[in-house]
Amino acid sequence: MHLLLVACVAASVVAHGWMAAGGGHGAGWSLVMAAMALACSFCVVDLLRRRHDSAPVRMALGMAAAMALIHVLMVPLMATAGAGTLHAHHGGGGTGSAAASTGGADHSTMFLLIAVELVAAGLAAAQLRRRPEKSAEYLR
Incomplete structure (x- = not known):
């Protein structure tokens, strides 16, 4: 289960880096994506270095839940702020798809990223639940 958690968080790093490098929403969003990556x-790194410690798993749980929430809140922001960039590609009949023209940062990509973050949070919660004695130390 730990390797699946690491894989989900690593997939999030790759996805954020890909969206940052794509730069389809301008320099501001690229910086936000780079910061998230x-x-x-x-x-x-912390999950790999401290495999048997609960602290990095708790951190991954918190970060994954926070990022999923941030991404859910970003979807309507992208729809309103990107009306001139992202949505112009949907109806214009251009040669490239919206995902290609925006570095892959269309709504379906955002929903996929939300799903990855939620799976990571679920895996982290399940892993903490398997180690109740170490989790109980944190709560004291």
């Missing part, structure tokens, strides 16, 4: 990479 950096935050996720710290979790991956």
